[in-house]
Amino acid sequence: MISMQILGGFQEYGKNCFLIEHQETGTRIMLDCGVQNGQPEVYPPLTPEIAQSLDAVFLSHVHNDHVGALPLLADKGYEGPIWLSEASYVQIGPIQQRWKQKSAVPYQAGAGDTLHFTPFSPATKGQRIIMTDNLSFEWGHSGHMLGSVWYIIHLGGTSLFYSGDMVLDSVTFQTETPTQSSFQLAIIDSGHGGQVTSRQASEQALLKALENPDGSYRIPVSPSGKACDLILTVYQRFPDRRLFLDPALREHLSDCLSYAANLRPGMKEQLTNLLADGRIACITSDQASASGIYFTNRRLEGTKMIPIDSPAHPEFFYKAHPDLKDVEKLLGGIQAEQLVFFHSKPKDFTKLIAHIPKKLILNGGVYL
Ligand SMILES: [Zn+2]
Ligand SMILES: [Zn+2]
Structure with a gap:
């Protein structure tokens, strides 16, 4: 027993x-x-x-x-x-x-x-x-x-x-x-x-909130499956935008490639492309350096934070x-x-x- x-x-x-x-x-x-x-x-x-x-x-x-x-x-x-x-x-x-x-x-x-x-x-x-x-x-x-x-x-x-x-x-x-x-x-x-949640609905709400091509936005995430999902989704949806990653997140994505058996089919190729892409950069200061979409839990001056973890904004809730x-x-x-x-x-x-x-x-x- x-x-x-x-x-x-x-x-x-x-x-x-x-x-x-x-x-x-x-x-x-x-x-x-x-x-x-x-x-x-x-x-x-x-x-x-x-x-x-x-x-x-x-x-x-x-x-x-x-x-x-x-x-x-x-x-x-x-x-x-x-x-x-x-x-x-x-x-x-x-x-x-x-x-x-x-x-x-x-x-x-x-x-x-x-x-x-x-x-x-x-x-x-x-x-x-x-x-x-x-x-x-x-x-x-x-x-x-x-x-x-x-x-x-x-x-x-x-x-x-x-x-x-x-x-x-x-x-x-x-x-x-x-x-x-x-x-x-x-x-x-x-x-x-x-609850019953829709991943597609929260993705749509998030992508809509990032629509302005000249805007600077911050998505507050730390290394997690959710962070990887959101980075890949935003990367694919906005092929002309710059993405800025917290150094820990960038390292995390590299670790993901080292353990590709962990990834869904096709994701190894997508992650490889993302990490080699010139429009992806690391966050190096506490200020937004250019317009684009920033992924970090640190506060960054000059960015609009998208409240993905706030009970006041259930539309962004990501499972x-x-x-x-x-x-x-x-x-x-x-x-x-x-x-x-x-x-x-x-x-x-x-x-x-x-x-x-x-x-x-x-x-x-x-x-x-
Ligand atoms: Zn847990
Ligand atoms: Zn967990």
Whole structure:
């Protein structure tokens, strides 16, 4: 039997962290180890007892709400392997630097340097990676960002599915569906599960807002699948405009090319063209240097910000998690005795639950 302790990420949008135990063998794993973004950040309740009892940690991707509490886990005594994709691993270095610069953290400085990352290569996709007699796993691309993966984890004779953050219809990134359909436990991203959204409608609203060819606009994004989608969409739609990228975003696009198996068909060529195009430049100061479209989270004088993350502007809302239809589609291919929806705000969770057919709950399994 599998038991689960949710340390964060249930009915909240942040600090995703799940502790799973196979009771017969005592094998214990952790799925993601994130913090709740904000000032201050909120950490999951990690203890030495938890940290020192774990056999392995699995990371779905490198966003802060999935990895930000790793230094605390190390500080509490975890010394074991931290599994992640190679494409996630190449992004960890700058994150470790940021951990060092954070103030008011609940761990000793440098704790994040002692972590043991164990990346798996793209060639292992679909294969079973065996750690012990009681613990093995498979992975597939989850479409959320560069390096993001879902896991099927085999614990003793049981298995569970962890979607990580998932996007079924990314413009840029590949998504595979799980190779197995029946699980004791399925932990499913339902981040936008309280609504049905149209990617096309938000693209149209965004492109319309950028219409003036002489304007200087800023789209506030950091490295993510959403950023890659928006950059590629704007690049293709406005062939005469200049695009300015935050240096971190440009580097991110180069990393994407290094892991082209992560990309949808045709996207490697499009990204190659974009990176070689003279109308794409890096942002080098805090001011707009010319008219064009700027992609950065930094404030830039002389630009009009397009509020893509503001509740006051739902027309620009761009999906980065499954919406209600996506969750239903995912559940069409998965049967689980226990089904856990994570990454939803309480009101979205309530709306989602009202729509999920009760017949999907097997053996008295619960929505935790
Ligand atoms: Zn994410
Ligand atoms: Zn997340």
